[in-house]
Structures are given as C-alpha cells and as structure tokens.
Amino acid sequence: MTAPLHQAHPAGSGRALPDTQQGMRRRNLARVMHTVSAEGPLSRAAVASRIGLTRAAVSTLVDELVRSGLLQELGPERPGRVGRPGSALAVSGHGPAGIGAEVGVDHLAVCAVDLRGEVRARAVRHGANRGRSPAPVIEELTGLVRRVVAEAQGQGLWPAGLAVAVPGLVARDARTVVRAPNLDWHDTDLGGLLPVGIPLTVDNEANFGALAELWLGEDTPRDFLHVSAEIGIGAAVVVDGRLLRGTRGFAGELGHVPVRPDGPECPCGGRGCLEQYAGEEAVLRAAGLEPGEDRVGLLAGRAEDGDEDVRGALRDAGEALGIALTGAVNLLDPESVVLGGALSGLSPWLLPSLQAELARRTAGPACPVTVSRLGPEGPLLGAAHSVVRGVLDDPASVAERV
Amino acid sequence: MTAPLHQAHPAGSGRALPDTQQGMRRRNLARVMHTVSAEGPLSRAAVASRIGLTRAAVSTLVDELVRSGLLQELGPERPGRVGRPGSALAVSGHGPAGIGAEVGVDHLAVCAVDLRGEVRARAVRHGANRGRSPAPVIEELTGLVRRVVAEAQGQGLWPAGLAVAVPGLVARDARTVVRAPNLDWHDTDLGGLLPVGIPLTVDNEANFGALAELWLGEDTPRDFLHVSAEIGIGAAVVVDGRLLRGTRGFAGELGHVPVRPDGPECPCGGRGCLEQYAGEEAVLRAAGLEPGEDRVGLLAGRAEDGDEDVRGALRDAGEALGIALTGAVNLLDPESVVLGGALSGLSPWLLPSLQAELARRTAGPACPVTVSRLGPEGPLLGAAHSVVRGVLDDPASVAERV
DNA sequence: GCTATTTCGTCATGGCCGTTTACAAATTAG
DNA sequence: CTAATTTGTAAACGGCCATGACGAAATAGC
Numbered sequence: 001m002t003a004p005l006h007q008a009h010p011a012g013s014g015r016a017l018p019d020t021q022q023g024m025r026r027r028n029l030a031r032v033m034h035t036v037s038a039e040g041p042l043s044r045a046a047v048a049s050r051i052g053l054t055r056a057a058v059s060t061l062v063d064e065l066v067r068s069g070l071l072q073e074l075g076p077e078r079p080g081r082v083g084r085p086g087s088a089l090a091v092s093g094h095g096p097a098g099i100g101a102e103v104g105v106d107h108l109a110v111c112a113v114d115l116r117g118e119v120r121a122r123a124v125r126h127g128a129n130r131g132r133s134p135a136p137v138i139e140e141l142t143g144l145v146r147r148v149v150a151e152a153q154g155q156g157l158w159p160a161g162l163a164v165a166v167p168g169l170v171a172r173d174a175r176t177v178v179r180a181p182n183l184d185w186h187d188t189d190l191g192g193l194l195p196v197g198i199p200l201t202v203d204n205e206a207n208f209g210a211l212a213e214l215w216l217g218e219d220t221p222r223d224f225l226h227v228s229a230e231i232g233i234g235a236a237v238v239v240d241g242r243l244l245r246g247t248r249g250f251a252g253e254l255g256h257v258p259v260r261p262d263g264p265e266c267p268c269g270g271r272g273c274l275e276q277y278a279g280e281e282a283v284l285r286a287a288g289l290e291p292g293e294d295r296v297g298l299l300a301g302r303a304e305d306g307d308e309d310v311r312g313a314l315r316d317a318g319e320a321l322g323i324a325l326t327g328a329v330n331l332l333d334p335e336s337v338v339l340g341g342a343l344s345g346l347s348p349w350l351l352p353s354l355q356a357e358l359a360r361r362t363a364g365p366a367c368p369v370t371v372s373r374l375g376p377e378g379p380l381l382g383a384a385h386s387v388v389r390g391v392l393d394d395p396a397s398v399a400e401r402v
Numbered sequence: 403m404t405a406p407l408h409q410a411h412p413a414g415s416g417r418a419l420p421d422t423q424q425g426m427r428r429r430n431l432a433r434v435m436h437t438v439s440a441e442g443p444l445s446r447a448a449v450a451s452r453i454g455l456t457r458a459a460v461s462t463l464v465d466e467l468v469r470s471g472l473l474q475e476l477g478p479e480r481p482g483r484v485g486r487p488g489s490a491l492a493v494s495g496h497g498p499a500g501i502g503a504e505v506g507v508d509h510l511a512v513c514a515v516d517l518r519g520e521v522r523a524r525a526v527r528h529g530a531n532r533g534r535s536p537a538p539v540i541e542e543l544t545g546l547v548r549r550v551v552a553e554a555q556g557q558g559l560w561p562a563g564l565a566v567a568v569p570g571l572v573a574r575d576a577r578t579v580v581r582a583p584n585l586d587w588h589d590t591d592l593g594g595l596l597p598v599g600i601p602l603t604v605d606n607e608a609n610f611g612a613l614a615e616l617w618l619g620e621d622t623p624r625d626f627l628h629v630s631a632e633i634g635i636g637a638a639v640v641v642d643g644r645l646l647r648g649t650r651g652f653a654g655e656l657g658h659v660p661v662r663p664d665g666p667e668c669p670c671g672g673r674g675c676l677e678q679y680a681g682e683e684a685v686l687r688a689a690g691l692e693p694g695e696d697r698v699g700l701l702a703g704r705a706e707d708g709d710e711d712v713r714g715a716l717r718d719a720g721e722a723l724g725i726a727l728t729g730a731v732n733l734l735d736p737e738s739v740v741l742g743g744a745l746s747g748l749s750p751w752l753l754p755s756l757q758a759e760l761a762r763r764t765a766g767p768a769c770p771v772t773v774s775r776l777g778p779e780g781p782l783l784g785a786a787h788s789v790v791r792g793v794l795d796d797p798a799s800v801a802e803r804v
Numbered sequence: 805g806c807t808a809t810t811t812c813g814t815c816a817t818g819g820c821c822g823t824t825t826a827c828a829a830a831t832t833a834g
Numbered sequence: 835c836t837a838a839t840t841t842g843t844a845a846a847c848g849g850c851c852a853t854g855a856c857g858a859a860a861t862a863g864c
Contacts, residue, residue: 019429020455020822021849027421028851045812053422057851059813076859083811084859223649235733244641246735247625257729258763260663270728270763326672327659327729331637333648361660361672422851423820430822447841459822461842478830485840486830 025061026396028053032061033070033392036089037115041074043086062089068399069095070115070391091115096160096391096398097152099198100384101141102205103166105130105182105230106293108137110144112152112159113384115391117216121151131184134177138193145196159198160391160398163383164190165205167230172249174201182231201386205379206252207243209340210236212374212382215389221335225328227254227321228341228378231280237332255279257324277320280342286313296342303349311349318350322357329358329367340372341379347371427463428798430455434463435472435794438491439517443476445488464491470801471497472517472793493517498562498793498800499554501600502786503543504607505568507532507584507632508695510539512546514554514561515786517793519618523553533586536579540595547598561600562793562800565785566592567607569632574651576603584633603788607781608654609645611742612638614776614784617791623737627730629656629723630743630780633682639734657681659726679722682744688715698744705751716751723752724759731760731769742774743781749773 031051036042039050048058065071074088093114102109106129111122123144129137141164149159168180175191190202210226222241228234233255237244244251255275256268263272276282284291287310289298302310325337339347351369359366372378391398433453438444441452450460467473474494481487495516504511508531513524525546531539543566551561570582577593592604612628624643630636635657639646646653657677658670665674678684686693689712691700704712727739741749753771761768774780793800 019426019433021423021426021851024421024423024426025850031421043812054852055813056815056853060850079860081811082809082861084813086812221649237733239641239646244646244734247623247737248735251733251735253732253735256732256763256765258661258725261661261725268763268765273763323660323663324729327726328733330655330658331639331653331730331733332646333650333653333655335649361658361670361675363658363670423822427821445841456823457842458824458844462821481831483840484832484838486842488841 026394028057029061029065029395029399030393032058032065033091033395036071037091037117037392041077041088041090043077043088045086047089064399065395068395070395070399093118094156095158096388097157098384098387098391099145099149099152099159099162100208100380100382100387101145101162101164102380102383103129103137103141103164103183104205105167108141108144109380110141110148111380111384112148112157113381113388114157115388117385117388119381119384120155120157121148123148129183134183134185134188134190134193137183138190142194142196145194149196159196161199161201161387162194162196163201163203163208163386164194165208165379165383166190166202167205167232169250170202170204172245174203177202203383203386204234204236204252205230206234206236206341207245208380208382208386209372209374209378210238210338210382211243211386212378213338213340213372214238214241215385216381217338217373220338223332223335225325225332225334225337226372227325227337227339227343229278229280229343230341233275233279233321235328237334239332254324254328257327259320259323274320274324278317278324283313283317286316296345300345303346314346314349315353318353319357321350322354323361325354325367325369326358326361329362334367337367337369338372339369340374341376344372344375428796430459431463431467431797431801432795434460434467435493435797438473439493439519439794443479443490443492445479445490447488449491466801467797470797472797472801495520496558497560498790499559500786500789500793501547501550501554501561501564502610502782502784502789503547503564503566504782504785505531505539505543505566505585506607507569510543510546511782512543512550513782513786514550514559515783515790516559517790519787519790521783521786522557522559523550525549531585536585536587536590536592536595539585540592544596544598547596551598561598563601563603563789564596564598565603565605565610565788566596567610567781567785568592568604569607569634571652572604572606574647576605579604603785605785605788606636606638606654607632608636608638608743609647610782610784610788611774611776611780612640612740612784613645613788614780615740615742615774616640616643617787618783619740619775622740625734625737627727627734627736627739628774629727629739629741629745631680631682631745632743635677635681635723637730639736641734656726656730659729661722661725676722676726680719680726685715685719688718698747702747705748713751716748717755720752720755721759724756725763727756727769727771728760728763731764736769739769739771740774741771742776743778746774746777 032047035047035050044058044062045055048055070092072090072092074090077085077088079085093116095115097112097114100111107126109124112120114120166177166180167182169178171178175189177185177188206228209228213220213226224238226236235252235254256273258272259274260272264276265271266273266276355369434449437449437452446460446464447457450457472494474492476490476492479487479490495518497517499514499516502513509528511526514522516522568579569584571580573580577591579587579590608630611630615622615628626640628638637654637656658675660674661676661679662674666678667673668675668678757771
C-alpha cells in the first residue's frame with residue numbers, strides 16, 4: 001500500500017512511487033481511473049487524448065482495470081459523430097467501497113460510498129457522546145460499521161478502507177485522537193479500539209469536511225479556506241488541491257486566532273481568541289440562551305423569528321469571524337472562503353457582518369465567501385470519499401486484493 | 403523547458419513531466435543531480451543505493467550528465483573500506499550558473515552562483531531608488547547583470563537564468579510588479595525592461611528570502627514561516643518544502659493582519675494592522691526618530707546604546723508581531739518561525755516580547771522562533787539559487803543548451 | 805443504396821529504459 | 835599470496851509506451 005498525497009497523514013512527502021517502469025504503469029493506471037471518474041463515461045480514445053497516451057497504451061491499461069473490477073464496459077456509445085462509436089467505460093459500481101464514519105458530539109454515523117461516489121449504505125445512531133469514555137462509543141461505532149459493511153457486501157461491494165472523522169485534533173499517525181474537548185477524549189488510539197480488518201484512517205472532521213467540499217462541491221477552487229464549527233471553530237486550508245496539515249497535524253486552529261488581544265481569557269491561555277466571540281458557547285451566552293440539545297437549530301429558529309438578541313449575537317460573531325478571516329486571507333490569499341458545518345445553517349445572519357468586515361479591511365476586491373452546499377453531511381462524506389480517492393490514486397494497490 | 407515546482411510561479415500544478423519513458427528518464431536525471439548536490443562527492447554505487455536504482459542504470463544517467471557538463475568526475479575515492487574504491491562524482495563548477503538580482507530601496511545587487519552553490523561573481527551599487535521610475539533603475543540593473551554575466555563567463559560558466567527579487571507584490575506571471583510601495587512602482591512589466599537573453603523570473607524579496615533560508619539555512623525545516631521586513635512586513639509560508647503563493651501570488655501579507663481591530667487606520671483600508679505597530683515607519687515614530695538613510699542601523703545602534711524610547715518601541719513591535727504570529731501559527735502549525743531581513747538585525751530587542759506573547763497565547767509548547775543566519779543577503783542568494791534549483795530539478799532542459 | 809471518409813479498438817513491431825547476470829578491476833582481511 | 839568484498843561496465847532480458855497498419859462501425863456525399 002502506498003499512501004496517496006491527500007490521505008489523512010501521508011507518511012513521507014516525496015514521490016510515493018519509485019521511478020521505474022512499474023511505478024510509471026501504476027501512475028498511468030491512476031490517471032485513467034481519475035479521468036474516467038471525473039468525466040463520466042468515456043471511450044478509450046477519449047481517455048487517451050485526455051491523458052496524452054496513445055489509444056494502444058490506454059487499451060492495455062483499461063484491460064487491466066476491467067479485469068480488476070475497477071472499470072466497467074458499458075457497451076457502444078450512441079453515435080452522434082462520424083466514425084465508429086467508442087465503447088463507453090465507467091467506474092465500476094461493484095468494486096471497492098469506502099467506508100466513512102463520524103463520531104459527532106450528538107450522534108454516530110457510518111456510510112459506504114462506491115467508486116462512482118454514490119452512497120450505497122448508511123447507518124446512524126443519535127444520542128449524546130459527550131463525556132462517555134471512548135471504549136463504549138467506539139464499540140457502538142464498530143457495530144454500525146459492521147452493519148454498513150454487510151449491507152455493502154450484499155450489493156457486491158467490498159470495503160477498501162475505513163476513515164473516521166472526529167471532532168478533535170488527530171496526530172499525524174492518523175490513528176490517535178490527541179484532544180477532543182467536546183468528547184473529553186485525550187490521547188486515544190482508535191487503532192486499537194476499532195478491530196475491523198480493513199485499513200483505518202482517523203482525521204479531524206473539519207479536514208474531512210473541507211475535502212468533501214473540494215471533491216463534491218460545485219466550482220470549488222483548488223485553493224480555499226474551509227471554516228466549520230461544531231463547538232470549537234476549525235478551519236482547513238486547502239492549497240493546490242491538498243490539505244495543509246502542519247507539522248503536528250494541528251493546522252487550521254482558527255478558533256484561537258487572537259481577535260481582540262486584550263479580550264476575555266480563553267482556556268487555551270490566550271486572550272480574546274475568536275472562540276470567545278464566535279464559539280457556540282459564547283454566542284449562546286451573548287444571545288441569552290442556555291446550552292441544550294439542538295443548539296444550532298435553536299439559534300437558527302430564534303433568528304428566523306426575528307429575535308433581536310440572537311441576531312445581534314450572530315452579527316457580532318460574524319464580525320469576529322470577519323476579523324480573524326482577514327488575517328487568514330492576508331496570509332494565504334485563497335480563492336475563496338467556504339463556510340461549512342454548523343456555520344452554513346447560520347450563514348444568513350453571520351454573512352453580512354462577516355463580509356462587511358472582510359471587505360472593509362481588504363485593499364482591492366475582497367475574498368469571496370460562500371456557503372457549503374453539503375452542510376452537516378460534509379465530514380461523513382469526506383471520510384468515505386477519502387478512501388475512494390485512495391483507490392483512484394493507486395488502483396494497483398487494491399487490484400491485488402481482488 | 404518545464405517549470406519546476408518551486409519556481410517563482412509555476413504555470414500548472416500537476417506533474418510537470420509526462421508519464422512516459424522519457425519523462426521517467428528526466429526525473430531520474432534530476433534525482434541523480436539532487437543526490438550528488440545534496441550529499442557531496444558520491445560514487446555511482448552510493449547514488450544508486452540512495453535513489454533506489456541499480457548501479458548500471460545510474461552509470462548511464464551519470465554518463466549523460468557528465469557529457470552535458472553538469473557532473474564532474476573527481477577520480478578515485480580514498481579507500482577506507484574493503485572493496486574497490488568508487489570514483490567520486492561532484493556537481494560541476496564549470497556548467498550553468500544562476501544569476502540573482504535584487505532591487506532594494508537603497509541599492510541594487512547582482513550575483514552569479516554555480517551549481518555547487520558558490521557565489522562566483524557579484525556587483526553592487528548603492529543609492530536610493532525610492533521614487534525613481536522603473537526604466538532607469540532597470541537599465542542600471544541591466545548593466546550590473548551584464549558585468550556579472552561577463553565575469554562568470556570568464557570563469558567558464560554560462561548563465562542559465564536570471565531571477566530578480568523586488569520589494570513588492572509580483573503577479574503570478576513572474577514578470578509583473580503589481581505594487582511596490584517603497585519604490586512607488588505599479589504594474590510594471592520587468593520582462594520588457596530587462597533585455598537579457600536568458601529566462602527571467604521576478605518574485606517578492608520575502609519569497610526569495612524564505613527560499614534561501616530553506617535551501618541554505620542550517621537545520622531549516624520543510625514547514626516554516628519566514629518573516630521579513632524592509633519597510634512593509636512580509637511573510638512567506640513554506641509548506642512541505644514549497645512556497646505557498648496564493649491564488650493571485652499575494653500570500654504572506656502579514657503586515658495587514660489585524661492586531662487590534664479598533665486600532666489606527668491603515669492605508670490598506672483596515673484598522674490596527676500589524677504594520678501600524680511593527681512597520682518601520684511606525685517603530686521610528688514610536689521611538690521618536692526621523693526617517694533617514696540607514697534606518698535599521700540607526701534603530702539597532704540606539705537600542706544597543708540603551709535608548710529606552712527605542713527599546714520600548716521595539717518591545718511594542720515585538721508584542722504586535724507576537725500577536726499576529728499567534729494567529730498565523732495557529733492556522734499553519736509550522737515547525738518554526740524564522741525572522742529574516744531587517745528583523746534579524748533587530749531581533750535582540752524584538753524577540754523577548756515576541757516570544758513571550760506567542761508563548762502566553764499558545765496551549766502547549768510554543769512554536770520556536772529563530773533568527774536567520776543569512777540576514778540581508780537572503781533575497782539575493784535565494785534568487786540566484788532558485789535558478790540553480792531549476793537546473794537541478796530538470797537537468798535535461800539545460801543539457802540541450804550546452 | 806453505394807462508396808469514401810472518419811473514428812475506434814487492436815495487433816505486431818520497434819525503441820527506450822531499468823533490471824538481471826556476469827565479469828574484470830581494485831581494494832582489504834587473513 | 836589468496837579469499838572476500840565492492841565498484842563500474844557490458845550484454846541479454848523484460849516491461850512499457852509509441853508507431854503504423856488493419857478491420858470494424860458509424861456518417862457524408864452522390
């Protein structure tokens with residue numbers, strides 16, 4: 001198994017595959033898969049012209065991929081143009097599947113996604129996980145995973161890997177949850193707790209959310225900043241289509257960017273961190289509400305009803321977000337900023353002040369701010385898709401396993 | 403010519419070389435060059451074991467590189483171990499040279515660096531360029547370039563490219579200076595003004611400074627934040643050994659990160675930007691000094707002499723830098739922060755408050771802050787080396803030109 | 805309806821490139 | 835002085851993509 005670049009925590013950073021004919025072959029197999037996956041049913045000739053190889057070379061690559069069950073021959077295309085019609089190729093719907101899982105504060109979710117990107121099975125369990133110790137939660141999650149895997153297998157799929165999204169900081173080993181304040185987990189190695197016989201990857205939910213946006217969003221650029229919030233405020237930086245992780249894997253801690261350096265103290269040790277103004281707890285307090293079950297829904301509902309306290313609190317939060325994002329945008333020059341997770345539901349009341357602040361502090365045109373279409377589904381889908389992308393990135397690695 | 407990844411503004415982001423046998427060959431030539439360049443004189447066998455190819459394959463690659471004048475055979479190694487001693491290979495000192503140039507506010511400088519990384523020729527001209535129109539300045543620079551090129555040629559070198567560092571924002575075409583406030587240049591295409599018959603690249607001096615740090619610094623990590631200042635404050639973000647440029651090429655504008663959102667107005671339109679606290683002008687004003695010739699030297703001198711006003715101003719600037727860097731570090735999780743350019747000379751008085759602020763606002767161990775060893779030489783060396791790296795990254799592209 | 809044209813997929817051939825295997829050369833160990 | 839070890843090179847081999855030719859299947863023109 002070679003670790004593709006976008007995988008949760010790539011081991012090395014150099015070229016993964018050795019530069020020998022075999023590596024070349026593997027990379028070309030990957031290019032065929034990516035092309036077919038991205039541009040729908042395509043003939044061998046179309047693929048060849050797109051990736052710059054000859055029809056003959058693509059033919060042998062396709063043969064290999066069809067034999068491995070990764071590509072499917074759909075039969076002759078509808079002839080619209082002159083010449084013999086090609087034989088349409090599509091990504092197989094019966095090959096490997098990516099299993100995505102999410103440990104939320106209030107729920108567990110698992111889904112299976114096939115190579116085509118379709119969700120083929122899912123399972124959810126609601127109920128607060130806050131404060132429960134990791135072992136029983138993971139045990140419950142394992143049950144859901146088994147159910148989803150079984151259901152996928154019933155449809156002719158086989159699990160190629162499991163990716164778990166957690167609301168917390170994950171070490172670069174892609175297995176250990178270093179700190180998940182909202183679950184009260186510390187230094188928990190999920191590798192030992194999830195006894196599923198398939199490759200495991202663990203990552204921050206914000207990271208998976210950003211990847212989902214990158215892969216599934218429409219017109220998502222290759223350089224953007226994805227901001228999300230469950231309770232803390234997390235950001236993910238995508239540069240040139242790849243996640244920026246940082247040395248320890250902690251990049252994107254937008255919540256503790258100083259907004260007002262002399263502001264209220266923050267548990268992190270700093271003062272006036274963004275989380276003190278735009279964190280869920282802070283917004284609820286400013287709105288005069290008590291923390292409860294569906295906090296985001298509550299805020300959205302009150303704001304919708306015209307509650308001025310809530311609206312004001314969200315306006316202030318948007319302003320603080322705008323200040324913090326001004327710094328981030330100046331530093332990174334992204335093509336856009338995408339609001340995801342809980343923020344997408346509250347965007348109608350956050351956006352105006354956020355954008356105003358950003359525009360006011362920017363010389364020239366301000367960085368466009370958009371709202372994720374995926375909403376709360378992002379992290380789960382991103383996790384499952386990360387496994388699928390792993391297969392697309394190196395088809396040879398799974399072809400052996402068929 | 404293929405654009406290597408670290409080059410000023412790579413055209414595309416995908417794999418540069420096509421995945422065919424020829425591309426493979428080219429990449430393997432590059433790997434041989436990089437290995438020999440990085441690890442000193444090495445035998446063919448040693449190179450082979452390092453890059454994972456066989457001795458036979460490396461032999462043919464080396465032959466080609468020697469014939470092109472990029473590698474040099476130094477003769478048999480001193481035999482310390484059992485077995486036939488290898489024949490030492492070293493990067494040639496008579497092949498291509500990188501020409502670096504710098505347009506500073508108070509000076510012009512040009513140098514030539516060979517493949518071994520040694521400076522083989524240089525020329526400097528002092529005198530204020532502030533407010534002069536681009537044409538005469540560039541004409542003067544061209545003269546220096548011609549002199550340095552001639553001197554290098556006299557030593558058996560030939561110029562492979564010219565890289566120019568400017569104190570301002572450069573568009574992604576790597577030729578146009580969009581805005582250089584300290585020179586008062588706007589939308590100036592240096593490509594038309596520099597009629598030297600070799601490939602031209604223009605980039606921000608902060609970017610080149612960061613690259614110099616990456617390539618020449620000792621123990622510089624592959625993920626760091628390089629902060630420098632001439633008059634504005636610029637940062638360069640290096641991720642995984644590559645410069646982060648941003649969509650428009652404007653990444654790293656640390657100077658306009660909000661430090662105190664309600665602070666003094668800034669020409670950029672914002673309020674309380676870092677530059678209002680730690681910019682050269684602001685520091686001079688706070689120290690009660692007038693802007694003059696050698697401003698940095700003046701500040702350092704007074705601080706050295708114990709001038710409390712100056713020390714206080716620098717302390718405050720360090721504090722503001724610390725606040726801005728806290729945000730950047732939270733967002734990027736770099737392995738270290740490196741202070742370069744003018745900041746390195748003032749570091750004794752900036753560092754204490756900067757580090758204190760950073761540590762106070764960080765949970766866990768704070769990001770280490772170091773001072774560049776290169777100082778004001780960084781941008782010029784980085785520019786010249788960027789050309790050299792371009793050759794190492796694709797030796798085949800220049801081998802044709804011999 | 806028939807032929808020429810265009811495009812698709814495949815096959816045989818050839819060239820490029822790293823590997824394998826073998827061997828001579830140059831050194832150390834005993 | 836011999837055995838062992840390591841280096842560099844040469845020849846044969848195998849993998850992989852390119853080239854060129856060919857049959858198949860559609861359209862375009864008459």
